[in-house]
Amino acid sequence: MKQNELHVVTGAFGYSGKYIAQRLLEQGHRVRTITSKQPVLDPFQGQVEHHPLAFDNHNQLVASLRGASVLYNTYWVRFNHANFKHIEAVDNTIRLFKAAKEAGVQRVVHVSITNPSEESTLEYFHGKAVLERALRESGMSYAILRPTVLFGKEDILINNIAWALRKLPVVGVFGDGSYRLQPIYVDDLAQLAVEQGAATESRTINAIGPETFSYRELVATIGSIIGKHRPIISVSPNLGYLACSVIGKLVGDVFITREEIEGLMADLLYVDAPPTGSTRLTDWARKHAATLGAAYASELGRRR
Incomplete structure (x- = not known):
């Protein structure tokens, strides 16, 4: 990868996209983001050019990608909502891939999920599989990264587990809680993404952490790390979802969805593969124990 190449990152003012953009800047590249957000405070102090994420305007989308060597796609939606839906995210991403090819983008680094399947009844995992196939069939060079759960300063899942431990006298897990996760640090994912942006071979990589x-x-x-040793009880998925729905209404957010519970319990956030990230969640959590879960992290708030 040559210095001063133009790289485009979707959502560089968001979560994982911000870390990817920062690593690209550190390597001396020009970085452009296509995004629906206009941050109050620019984390890059004007170093990242930003264009609107105009899925409904093909020519504008092509123009935003013109001249880029690599596109890093982090765009997705976590659940269906009145303002966004999985099926729309699939259609929008396919439009993005088509625009990238027309614009002459040489390589796409695409963030997917572990265990995607077009046969899945879960829209999240089904949609991610459809997009992987669309990218493979696009004719562009690609790297597909399949992370499980991300953790880091802006994380939602790990933070809100800690928040629940701080706020509730007892914490429930769905069923026996034996289903597994392999969290990866967001900056480890960003490092992997940038490394794959510099490669040429098309590949699919399980992006998982060391624990x-x-x-x-x-x-x-x-709970142990933040000093909140709460009793952990097993609850049925239905009862757990109901309790989480009440919490969601209290905080004005979607705490977890039925599909997310089903995906967890189906062990879809686990793969039998060597880790690609090196940062241990336990080490990171100890360093941030004082602030982890101190405030609720809102998915809807982030999108607003």
Whole structure:
């Protein structure tokens, strides 16, 4: 990868996109983001050019990608909502890929999910599989990264587990809590993305961290690290979802969805593969124990 090449990152003012953009800047590249957000405070102090994420305007989307060597795509939606839906995210991303090819983008680094399947009844995993196929069939060079759960300063899942441990006298897990997760540090994912942006071979990589937890172990470990040793009880998925829906209404957010519970319990956030990230969640959490979960992290708030 040559210095001063133009690289385009979707959502560089968001979560994982911000870390990818920062690493590209550190390597001396020009960085452009296509984004729906206009930050109050620019984390890059004007170093990242920004264009609107105009899925409904093909020519504008092509123009935003023209001249780029690599596109890093982090765009997606976590769940269906009145303002965004999985099926729309799939259609929008296919438009993005088509625009990238027309613009002459040489390579696409695309963030997917572990265990995607077009046969899945879960829209998240089904949609991610459809997009992987669309990228493979596009004719562009690609790297597909399949992370499980991300953690870092702006994380939602790990933070809100800690928040629940701080706020509630008892914490429930869905079923026996034996289903597994392999969290990867967001900057480790960014490092992997930039490394793959510099490569040429098309490949698919499971982007997982060095530690594997059962969900019950994860909750207990976080509780121990932040000094909140709460009783952990098993609840049925339906009862757990109902309790989480009440929490969601209280905080004005979607705490977790039925599909997310089903995906967790189906062990879809686990793969039998060597880790690609080196940062241990336990080490990171200890460094941030004082602030981890101190405030609720809102998915809808982030999108607003």
